[in-house]
Amino acid sequence: MADVLALQAIRKSYAIGTPVETEVLHGIDLTLRAGEFVALIGPSGSGKSTLLNIIGLLDSPTSGRLEVTGADTTQLDDAARTRLRGHAIGFVFQYHYLISAFTAAENVMMPMLVDRGHPDRQMEQRADELLDWVGLSRWRNNRATNMSGGQQQRVAIARALAMEPALVLADEPTGNLDTASADSVFALLRRINAERGTTFLVVTHNMALAERCDRIVELVDGRIHAERA
Known part of the structure; x- marks a missing residue:
């Protein structure tokens, strides 16, 4: 299987060149292969959100190499990074971020509309x-406001898959849901992974869900503390 994601010596600092310069990621090495379903865990302040933003091409590392579907993102300009992000990476967040005035179908169409500029029957x-x-x-x-929390998150998952991404980043995707809805949404993510071969990196504080992943990566103080299957 090919690597969908490869991080080599990724570092991230803030306030560079000032007296309060702070490094929050300290040389992260991480590889995700096609079809893997990986949990990213760690205490608050461990750098999970910073790492996820870098992997999702929403932020850039201070140093190191980041490859997404074989492309060295550190060599890409902003336009190329945006294109790669739009086609190769899907996002599911703790809050669904659906557009309340739009129907479920219209929300799912949004990534395609952004990419192509106009709606069509194929979308x-x-x-x-x-x-x-x-x-x-x-x-x-149905409009997003007329759906349950679990249904809204399912629409958000469908939207994340609209561009057929190789990698889906899910940041606490069940965090706002009751136990039954959380279990149902997590089972859906696993089914997508199994049947479509989509690679998932799931940030979660829920260890019961993390234990149902193929692999657990633990981040502590900006470093990978442990990995286990």
Whole structure:
């Protein structure tokens, strides 16, 4: 299997060149292979969010090498990074960030609309296919505000898959859900991983969910403290 993500000696500092310069990531090495489902755990302040932002190409490392689907992102300009992010990486957050005035189908279409600039029938078909896949065909025309928390997160997952990304970054995707809904959403992520071969990196504080992943990576004080299968 090919590497979907490869980090080599990733460091991140803030306030560089000032008396309060602080390094928050200290030489991170991490590889995710195609089809892996990996949990990223660690205490608050360990650098998880900073690392996820760098992997998601929302921020840049101070030094080190970051490859996404074989592309060395440190050699890309902003436009190329944006294109790569839009096509190769999907995002699922703790809060769904759906557009409340839009229907479920319209929310799922948004990444495609941003990419192509105008709606078309192919986008609608893709949105319908994904909503069916996450079990929400009946709710395609419902606005986000007229759905339960679990349903909203399923729409967010469908949206994350709209561009068929190789990698999905999920930041506490079940954090706002009750136990039953959290279990259902996590089971959906695992099914997507198994049936579509999508690679997942899931940040979670829920150790019961982390133990259901293929591998657990623990981050402590900006360093990988441990990895275990």
